[in-house]
Amino acid sequence: MKTPNLFILGAPKCGTTSMAEWLADHPKVFMSKLKEPHYFNKDHKHNSVVNYDHYLSLFNSATDIQTIVGEASVWYLYSEVAVKNIIKNLGNNLKFIVMLRNPVQMAYSLHEQQVFNLNEPETDFKKAWNLQEERRRNKKLATTTRDAKLLLYGETCKLGNQVERLLNIVESKKIKFILLDDLKEDALKIYKETLDFLDVEYDGRTNFVAVNAGKVRKSKSLAFMVKALGLLKQKLKITKGFGILNKTNQTNIKDFKRKPLNPEFRSELVNFFDDDIKKLENLIKRDLSNWRK
Numbered sequence: 001m002k003t004p005n006l007f008i009l010g011a012p013k014c015g016t017t018s019m020a021e022w023l024a025d026h027p028k029v030f031m032s033k034l035k036e037p038h039y040f041n042k043d044h045k046h047n048s049v050v051n052y053d054h055y056l057s058l059f060n061s062a063t064d065i066q067t068i069v070g071e072a073s074v075w076y077l078y079s080e081v082a083v084k085n086i087i088k089n090l091g092n093n094l095k096f097i098v099m100l101r102n103p104v105q106m107a108y109s110l111h112e113q114q115v116f117n118l119n120e121p122e123t124d125f126k127k128a129w130n131l132q133e134e135r136r137r138n139k140k141l142a143t144t145t146r147d148a149k150l151l152l153y154g155e156t157c158k159l160g161n162q163v164e165r166l167l168n169i170v171e172s173k174k175i176k177f178i179l180l181d182d183l184k185e186d187a188l189k190i191y192k193e194t195l196d197f198l199d200v201e202y203d204g205r206t207n208f209v210a211v212n213a214g215k216v217r218k219s220k221s222l223a224f225m226v227k228a229l230g231l232l233k234q235k236l237k238i239t240k241g242f243g244i245l246n247k248t249n250q251t252n253i254k255d256f257k258r259k260p261l262n263p264e265f266r267s268e269l270v271n272f273f274d275d276d277i278k279k280l281e282n283l284i285k286r287d288l289s290n291w292r293k
Helices: 016-026 050-056 082-090 104-118 125-130 133-139 159-167 179-185 185-197 220-235 243-251 265-286
Strands: 008-010 030-031 068-072 095-100 175-179 213-216 253-255
Touching: 008 016, 008 082, 008 133, 016 030, 016 050, 016 095, 016 185, 030 050, 030 179, 050 185, 095 159, 104 125, 125 133, 133 243, 159 175, 159 265, 179 185
Parallel strands: 008 068, 008 095, 030 068, 095 175
Antiparallel strands: 213 253
16 A cells, blocks of 8 residues: 655645646646645644544555655645654655745635635635734634634744744755746746656646636535535544535635735735745745745
8 A cells, every 4th residue: 555755735825736736647646636634734623534544545546656646735834743743654755845925915815715615704804814813812713613723824824934844854855845926937847847856757748727716605605504514524424425515515616806905904914924034035045025025
């Protein structure tokens, strides 16, 4: 039985879904069909898989020719224990991909995603941002919110702190850092670089359509019903999928384009993340000054 040797650690809303799906199409790469199992971040309540045997079963279909076996769980980078748990269980012969993005854009996009996932009860981003201190003190939120830690946008998007923690655990040669800016500018170049990092040959891919773009629910009440049934399924430890839930969920989605941030509020966010961006610059040896404008 093969076990994973590649982890896309995050961060959320930084192109992880696109990269995971592109890699999954490569003949020598196997990616878990269940994206974001979140087994190893035991300090969060955002776990799709809680049993280790179930987790390992996600990779049962990997073939002998697939030298890379991986999964993508976007909250592993934010977790204080996930990478340590990964290494403890699977050893040191592992590779990690970390997707990074301007934290101001990331925070705004992440809020939208959390609203879409029914984890965030406050639909206005600025109001949600201003609720962070209260949420840090009082973690009681809407019943469908799985973990209040994931709604602390200032902390979840401080990528410098998270990368620093990762580099204290893992050698830099085992990590591939990818900026969403670079991916948008030349996806083919970044994809080829990623394959080189994984020691697999280029497969001729030229189509790089972004996955997981902005979207909203047509009916929030229907979405709550589907989510409640999904949480019940998880509580009862039912691992087999409910196809009708997935179909119902898909028909309840439409594309959505965010409005630009208020310039004054955006400036406040830039100032908040300024020191962390400088830290990230030093850690990954990249000029990120355009993120601080």
